[in-house]
Amino acid sequence: xxxxxxxxxxxxxxxxxxxxxxxxxxxxxxxxxxxxxxxxxxxxxxxxxxxxxxxxxxxxxxxxxxxxxxxxxxxxxxxxxxxxxxxxxxxxxxxxxxxxxxxxxxxxxxxxxxxxxxxxxxxxxxxxxxxxxxxxxxxxxxxxxxxxxxxxxxxxxxxxxxxxxxxxxxxxxxxxxxxxxxxxxxxxxxxxxxxxxxxxxxxxxxxxxxxxxxxxxxxxxxxxxxxxxxxxxxxxxxxxxxxxxxxxxxxxxxxxxxxxxxxxxxxxxxxxxxxxxxxxxxxxxxxxxxxxxxxxxxxxxxxxxxxxxxxxxxxxxxxxxxxxxxxxxxxx
Amino acid sequence: xxxxxxxxxxxxxxxxxxxxxxxxxxxxxxxxxxxxxxxxxxxxxxxxxxxxxxxxxxxxxxxxxxxxxxxxxxxxxxxxxxxxxxxxxxxxxxxxxxxxxxxxxxxxxxxxxxxxxxxxxxxxxxxxxxxxxxxxxxxxxxxxxxxxxxxxxxxxxxxxxxxxxxxxxxxxxxxxxxxxxxxxxxxxxxxxxxxxxxxxxxxxxxxxxxxxxxxxxxxxxxxxxxxxxxxxxxxxxxxxxxxxxxxxxxxxxxxxxxxxxxxxxxxxxxxxxxxxxxxxxxxxxxxxxxxxxxxxxxxxxxxxxxxxxxxxxxxxxxxxxxxxxxxxxx
Ligand SMILES: Cc1ncc(C[n+]2csc(CCOP(=O)(O)OP(=O)(O)O)c2C)c(N)n1
Ligand SMILES: [Mg+2]
Numbered sequence: 001x002x003x004x005x006x007x008x009x010x011x012x013x014x015x016x017x018x019x020x021x022x023x024x025x026x027x028x029x030x031x032x033x034x035x036x037x038x039x040x041x042x043x044x045x046x047x048x049x050x051x052x053x054x055x056x057x058x059x060x061x062x063x064x065x066x067x068x069x070x071x072x073x074x075x076x077x078x079x080x081x082x083x084x085x086x087x088x089x090x091x092x093x094x095x096x097x098x099x100x101x102x103x104x105x106x107x108x109x110x111x112x113x114x115x116x117x118x119x120x121x122x123x124x125x126x127x128x129x130x131x132x133x134x135x136x137x138x139x140x141x142x143x144x145x146x147x148x149x150x151x152x153x154x155x156x157x158x159x160x161x162x163x164x165x166x167x168x169x170x171x172x173x174x175x176x177x178x179x180x181x182x183x184x185x186x187x188x189x190x191x192x193x194x195x196x197x198x199x200x201x202x203x204x205x206x207x208x209x210x211x212x213x214x215x216x217x218x219x220x221x222x223x224x225x226x227x228x229x230x231x232x233x234x235x236x237x238x239x240x241x242x243x244x245x246x247x248x249x250x251x252x253x254x255x256x257x258x259x260x261x262x263x264x265x266x267x268x269x270x271x272x273x274x275x276x277x278x279x280x281x282x283x284x285x286x287x288x289x290x291x292x293x294x295x296x297x298x299x300x301x302x303x304x305x306x307x308x309x310x311x312x313x314x315x316x317x318x319x320x321x322x323x324x325x326x327x328x329x330x331x332x
Numbered sequence: 333x334x335x336x337x338x339x340x341x342x343x344x345x346x347x348x349x350x351x352x353x354x355x356x357x358x359x360x361x362x363x364x365x366x367x368x369x370x371x372x373x374x375x376x377x378x379x380x381x382x383x384x385x386x387x388x389x390x391x392x393x394x395x396x397x398x399x400x401x402x403x404x405x406x407x408x409x410x411x412x413x414x415x416x417x418x419x420x421x422x423x424x425x426x427x428x429x430x431x432x433x434x435x436x437x438x439x440x441x442x443x444x445x446x447x448x449x450x451x452x453x454x455x456x457x458x459x460x461x462x463x464x465x466x467x468x469x470x471x472x473x474x475x476x477x478x479x480x481x482x483x484x485x486x487x488x489x490x491x492x493x494x495x496x497x498x499x500x501x502x503x504x505x506x507x508x509x510x511x512x513x514x515x516x517x518x519x520x521x522x523x524x525x526x527x528x529x530x531x532x533x534x535x536x537x538x539x540x541x542x543x544x545x546x547x548x549x550x551x552x553x554x555x556x557x558x559x560x561x562x563x564x565x566x567x568x569x570x571x572x573x574x575x576x577x578x579x580x581x582x583x584x585x586x587x588x589x590x591x592x593x594x595x596x597x598x599x600x601x602x603x604x605x606x607x608x609x610x611x612x613x614x615x616x617x618x619x620x621x622x623x624x625x626x627x628x629x630x631x632x633x634x635x636x637x638x639x640x641x642x643x644x645x646x647x648x649x650x651x652x653x654x655x656x657x658x659x660x661x662x
Contacts, residue, residue, distance in 0.1 A: 040635055041456035092456065092634035100634035103458050119460030120418065121390045154389035155421070182390050184366030190389040256365050315640035322629050332628050 001214070001268065003277035008216055010283045016058055017289065020050040020271050021296045023074040026083050030073075030090055030104075030249050038307065039090045041103040042328035044071045048213075048245035051270035053179045054078040055195045055218025056238070065113035065131050066145040070105055071177075071244075075147050079112050084303040089316030092302055093310035100313045101321075119123050121182075122148060122155035125174070129161045132172035132229075143171045143229040151182025153196045162237065167205030169234035173225045173250060174200075176237065177212060179244040184256040200237035212240025213270040216277075218307060242270075333516060339372050339509040341483035342448075345490040346410065350380050353408060355449055356494060356518030357384040359395055360412030361446075365609050370450065370509055380425065392418050394426035396447065400433060402501075403445045410494060412615055413449040415463040430499045432510050446493040450611045451479075451503040452544045454595050462631035462638075464543070464595035466503055470604060471514065473490055475499045476525060477571040481546035483513040483567055485580055488523030495522070505544035505594075526573035530582075534562030537652050538582040538589045541565055545592040545624075545643065552648035561656050563590075563648075571601050579605070580613045587618035592648055597625035623652040 005013060020149070027045045034043055046053065055098045056079020060066070068075040077083065080096075089096025090104050108116035115131065118124045129144035135142040152158055153176055165172050176196050180187045184257075188194060200207030206228075210221040218240055227238035243265035247254045277316040323331050345499035350356045358364075358373060358380075360586060364387040367374030377385040382465065388395050390462035392413055399409035419426060424596060426447070433441040435511055470474050476498050480486040486504070493500040515521075531546060532553050541549035546567050553563035564582050583589055589609060602623040624643045632638050 017567065041458065054360070092636075098633075101458075101632045103456060103633035105460065107456050120421070120459065123460075151390045152389050154394050154631055156391070157421075182361075182363045183369070185387050185389075189387060312636045313634050315585065315636050318632050318637035318640050319629055 001274070002218055003214055005216055005281050005283070006160065008219065013278055013283050014288070014292070016054055017271070017274050017284070018292045018296065019054045019058065019078055020274065021218070021293055022083065022213060023050045023053060023077045024145070024271060025296050025300055026086065027073055027075060029304060030087065033091070033304060039302070040092055041090070041105070043090070043104055043250045044248065045246040045247045045250065046071045046074045046244070047270070048265060049177055049179055049242045050074055051215035051274070052175070052212040052218050052240035052242055053147070055215045055285040056147070056175050056222040058284070059219050059222035060113070060143070060145060062113070064143045064145060064226070065115055066147060067115045067128045068117040068121060069124065069145050069149060069152070070117065071149065072107065072147070073104070076107060076112070076114050077107060079114065081109060081112060083299060086305040087303040087307040088310050089312070091307040092312065093307055094313040095306070095310040099317070112169060120153040122157040124148065126157050126161040129165045129170060132165065132170035135171055136168070141230050143173060143226050145173045145175055147177060149182060150176060150178040150180070150187045150196060150312060151190060153199065154190055156170055162199070162203045165235040166205050166269070169232065171229035171232070172235045173222065173229055174175065174237045175222070176239045178239055178240055179242050181244060181248070183248045186256070193232070195239065196332055197237055197239035205235045205237065207239065209239045209241065212242030213268050213273065215270060215274050262305070301330070333514040335512045336483050336515045337484045338486050338504070339370065339510065341487040341515045342372050342490055342504065343374070343376065343621050343647055344486045344515070345494070346376060347379060347523045349494045350376070350384060352519070355406060355408040356410065357386065357407065358410050358412065359386040359388060359399055361388055361395070361414055362389055363387060363412050368412065370506065370511070372504070373412070380571050395402070395420040395482065398432060399445045399447070400425065400443065401431050403443050404433065404441050408444045410446045412449060413447060415461050416451045417460045417463045418450050419449060419465055419468070426469070426475070431472045435474060442497050443499050444497045445499045446490070446498065446502055447485045448502045448504060450506050451614045452505040452507055453638065454506040456633050456635060456638065458633040459630040464626070465596055466571055466592065467599060467604070468633050469501055471600060474499065475572065478502045478525070478569070479543035479571060479617050480504070480569065480590060481508065481567050483511065484515045484525055487515050487527070489525070489569060492522045492525060493558070495544050495621040503543060507544055511547070523569065525570045527573050528575035528578040529567045529569055530564070531567045532563065532565040533566035534586070536586055536588065537564065537655055538560045538579065538586045539565045539648065540565060540579055540591045540605060542571070542593040545595050548643070548645040549592055549648055551645040552652065553616070555645070555649055556652050561652055563652060574605070574608070576608050576612060579609065580616070581611050583609065583616045587616055589617065590624060590648060590651045590655065591621065592624040592643060594626055594643060596628050597623055599630045600625050619655050622655060624648050624651050
């Protein structure tokens with residue numbers, strides 16, 4: 001498989017590589033820290049899928065927004081997420097993105113355009129359509145992106161949201177990260193078609209299939225879809241073909257994966273692949289890449305230290321923030 | 333008798349009912365190859381095959397609707413919704429279709445649908461995986477609401493649910509799956525709906541403890557017994573239908589009532605139970621009714637916050653102390 005770097009600047013490519021490494025290392029570190037007790041909740045790792053998150057995230061403009069999923073660390077990092085506040089949220093600290101209230105499943109950063117990860121499969125898709133509706137109503141040149149998995153494409157919410165977006169030609173890009181599994185059930189046992197991008201035809205907008213392990217391909221396809229949306233041409237369904245290397249959650253024994261399948265996909269590691277392409281093209285040397293990896297590890301050491309040193313939230317803080325107005329405490 | 337876990341008791345009930353009646357089948361997300369996210373249906377695919385253990389797409393609305401349609405055509409489906417938090421995705425199918433099919437068809441529809449669903453907070457699972465939604469559905473006539481708290485009840489109530497002809501929401505508490513207890517081996521062991529179980533006798537305070545709160549109530553009772561305060565602990569086992577008589581009989585003796593559930597306090601099952609007692613047995617009460625329940629905020633992720641929001645054995649002890657004060661005065 002050849003990685004085509006056409007049209008991407010060396011700076012962008014190196015940053016693409018850095019962000020993919022950051023996603024991978026963030027998750028590996030979180031998994032390790034969870035094992036030794038820093039993180040109380042579940043982790044759904046996106047290891048192996050970094051190219052789809054980073055390819056799309058880097059194609060977005062700062063003013064664009066996105067909805068994310070239970071497997072959402074990469075989505076936020078790809079748009080510039082602060083790994084220290086993410087790690088602190090996973091560690092349930094007051095300094096975390098949501099003050100320790102939400103954990104990995106609910107990280108949101110409105111300043112960076114993240115409307116939130118989500119614990120409900122397909123829960124974020126209609127919301128992205130609503131964000132796009134707001135942009136269209138106000139005539140803003142902004143786009144809403146919705147990340148979701150192959151499993152989510154079988155929810156009513158997916159179909160209702162795509163229909164509405166197609167009908168009203170809203171500025172939204174639907175990014176289906178097809179990693180071949182929804183929890184323990186393979187994609188071919190969840191839908192009678194392998195190419196979920198075909199579903200866009202029912203809603204009268206383009207469905208595009210892209211190699212989800214090739215960040216430059218994802219970047220180009222996402223850029224095109226974002227531009228279409230930005231210029232009033234309506235939605236796109238972008239299907240990124242990829243694979244999840246880890247369990248559905250950390251600790252999942254993965255009895256459902258056929259032998260050999262994972263090895264095959266690991267041989268197509270999106271990070272190794274981009275790194276090799278950068279070296280071949282003379283965009284970076286092996287030493288440059290090692291320096292990037294080194295810097296990422298140092299950044300994560302700091303993130304973990306920040307999380308460790310951060311205070312736990314005060315128990316009675318739990319009562320705050322349910323409503324915008326509390327009517328003198330009467331809402332309780 | 334032999335000991336089984338709550339999880340094994342449920343699996344045994346499913347296997348026995350599937351063996352007994354070919355119209356019983358399982359339908360849900362990851363119930364087959366994966367064996368259920370909590371491992372409850374492990375082995376049933378091997379035992380009964382793909383035709384009767386149906387792995388579905390992630391489509392809660394279609395799962396419930398398909399179970400309903402199949403039931404109307406004479407099947408006896410056991411649907412699984414992985415987390416109670418996801419029930420609203422199938423909201424219309426549950427509330428407007430399943431619950432009302434018999435009544436609005438003038439009795440033409442038979443609706444033997446069991447919906448197995450998990451409830452309660454497993455710890456740091458946050459807002460969308462920790463809720464206890466039993467009472468959301470108590471306000472919907474047509475549904476029976478079952479909350480087993482022991483392995484024996486899990487088995488006996490599930491078998492009653494499957495054999496019965498009404499839609500049942502069967503709430504399995506996630507923290508109970510590993511609990512062990514004696515379970516009768518009789519394949520016709522059934523626990524009838526609407527019969528509460530006296531889990532512990534005591535003279536001073538009645539505690540109605542629902543689902544996952546039973547074990548906390550029993551722990552509180554042990555602790556309070558050392559101070560000479562006796563709790564009488566009642567497990568209602570089913571919230572709809574509700575065995576009011578057993579609770580009233582207990583209050584006639586104790587004059588005091590605590591209701592404990594993991595659901596939020598506002599409009600939780602305790603609100604209905606308290607209202608029933610106010611209507612039927614106010615004269616017997618010597619003190620205000622106390623509800624021990626989750627605070628009225630979403631369940632947070634951080635352990636420090638979550639423990640503050642969720643009800644505990646210590647909260648039951650504190651409630652009992654509050655009620656015991658007039659006892660000592662007397
Ligand atoms: C409405 C709903 N149903 C079921 C679940 C349980 N669940 C969480 S993730 C998941 C699989 C999702 O598969 P997919 O959309 O392909 O995303 P992936 O996990 O592969 O990233 C399931 C079934 C859920 N969280 N929400
Ligand atoms: Mg998937």
